[in-house]
Every structure is written in structure tokens, then in C-alpha cells.
């Protein structure tokens with residue numbers, strides 16, 4: 001609920017992280033992560049291998065405990081058992097009992113989860129033509145993923161945490177599961193946080209983005225705001241080096257090829273007329289940030305916690 005002042009109430013943030021960090025024996029996997037994710041969004045969690053995505057999802061799904069900082073789901077601290085019914089987690093390996101039939105698996109879901117929606121779970125399984133009497137061990141990877149989705153959605157979570165759940169699917173099954181995921185999430189207003197290395201999938205499905213690199217947040221915000229903040233500029237680099245005028249802007253990435261440069265920037269003022277200016281695609285913005293892990297971070301206001309995060 002919004003308050004009278006229009007400030008969102010605590011429950012409107014599906015996730016709120018204040019300075020969270022996670023240290024393993026080898027070192028920090030996540031450090032000083034502060035962001036918030038508004039409820040009802042489909043958020044892509046993007047970052048190179050080892051960026052900390054699984055660790056972050058592990059903290060949110062209570063499989064790991066933060067070393068520092070505070071994490072809240074819908075305003076409730078994540079270590080409070082009251083958050084348990086509010087989220088469901090689905091990872092790459094689906095922990096299903098191979099000897100159970102699909103029907104038995106869904107029944108077990110019902111026994112473990114008080115608000116279980118058997119009709120929704122069966123609909124997801126049936127729409128993929130997965131026989132209810134088949135043993136889970138005999139299903140294909142794609143069919144098992146569908147059963148995993150049925151278990152996750154049957155729980156009727158407010159927050160669905162997905163750690164590359166579609167990585168083992170063929171393009172057709174991926175597309176089907178993506179459509180199913182969006183339809184179910186939109187119908188119920190479920191917040192989804194989904195890690196993926198497939199940038200086109202992120203571009204197609206997600207309206208909010210969280211980009212991690214080296215255990216830190218690099219981009220956080222709605223695609224609608226992050227995208228227009230970036231500009232792709234191209235121009236001449238006569239001596240093979242980027243022009244000094246770039247220094248007036250926040251440069252995410254600059255590349256030169258022969259006597260030309262191309263840069264993804266966040267413009268701080270007018271650009272030289274000699275440069276050609278384009279709007280980048282979301283994939284171009286994401287790729288540039290993945291290639292330039294040290295580029296200055298950007299949080300749009302909705303994603304910013306009250307703590308002073310400085311953004312260029």
C-alpha cells in the first residue's frame with residue numbers, strides 16, 4: 001500500500017537489501033549490496049560467472065546467511081520464519097524424488113505447503129503434456145523443469161526466486177516455460193527474480209534489472225529508466241585514441257577500431273555534433289556493463305535504498 005505521501009510502504013518492496021555481504025572461506029562473494037526490488041516486477045539478475053548471483057539467491061531463499069547487512073522480503077527480515085510461505089526457490093538442479101510419480105510429487109507439494117493451489121500446479125504440468133502417472137525419474141529434463149515450476153507456482157509464492165532454471169532446456173521448451181512463467185506471474189502479481197545468462201531472454205521477459213559484477217551491484221532499476229540513461233556514440237578517433245570530450249560524460253565502455261571509436265555513455269550534457277548518436281538496445285547496455293565491470297554503478301531511484309548511494 002502507498003502511504004498518503006505516496007511513499008511506498010515496506011510491503012511494496014519485495015526485496016530490500018541494506019549493505020549485505022557474504023564471505024566464504026576463500027573471500028567475499030558479495031559485498032556492500034544495497035538495493036530494493038519493487039513488488040510485482042519480473043527482475044533479471046545478470047552478471048558474469050562468479051559475480052555472486054547464486055549467492056544472492058541463496059541468501060534470499062534462506063539457504064545461506066549473510067555475513068553482514070540486512071535483507072528483508074516484503075518488509076520482514078529474511079531470517080524470520082514468517083517469510084517462508086512467501087517465496088519459492090527453483091534452481092538449476094530440481095530436487096525431485098525420482099521414484100515419485102508426478103501426481104505424488106504434486107500431492108507432496110500440497111502436504112508441505114498450507115496455501116497449496118493444486119489446480120494451478122496441475123494446469124502447469126498438463127499444459128506441457130506431462131503424464132501425471134509418470135515417474136519423475138523417467139521424465140526429460142524439460143519435463144522435470146515443468147514439474148519444478150508446478151511445485152514453485154503451486155506454493156502460490158509472492159516472490160519466485162529462479163536460479164537459471166531453464167538452462168538445460170532446448171530453445172522451444174525455454175520459450176514455452178518463459179511464456180508460462182510470465183503468464184502465471186502476471187496473473188497473480190508474483191514478483192520474480194530470475195538469474196540468466198541469456199540476455200535476449202532477459203530483454204524479452206524482464207522489466208527490472210539487477211546487474212552484479214565482482215560481488216557488487218552495477219546496475220539496478222527498471223529497464224524503462226536504465227535504458228534511456230544510456231547513449232551509444234560513434235565518431236572519429238584520428239590518432240586511434242578516444243576523443244578527450246568523452247571525459248565530460250560517464251563512460252561505461254569505449255572501444256576504438258582503426259580511426260573510429262564507439263562508446264556507451266551516460267551523457268552529462270550536450271554531445272559534439274560530429275558524433276553520431278544512437279539509442280542502445282538493452283542487450284547492448286548489459287553487454288557493455290558485463291565487459292566493463294569497473295564502470296560506475298547506476299541505481300534508478302526506485303532501486304535505491306535510503307542509504308546514501310552515490311550515482312553519477
Ligand SMILES: Nc1ncnc2c1ncn2[C@@H]1O[C@H](COP(=O)(O)OP(=O)(O)OP(=O)(O)O)[C@@H](O)[C@H]1O
Pocket residue numbers: 024025026028029047048049050051052053054055056
Ligand atoms: N560454497 C562456496 N564456498 C566457497 N566459495 C564459493 C561458494 N559458492 C560460491 N563461491 C564463490 O563465490 C563467488 C560467487 O559465486 P556465485 O556462485 O554466487 O556466482 P554466480 O554469479 O552465480 O556464478 P555463475 O554464473 O557461474 O553461476 C565465486 O567466486 C565462487 O567461487
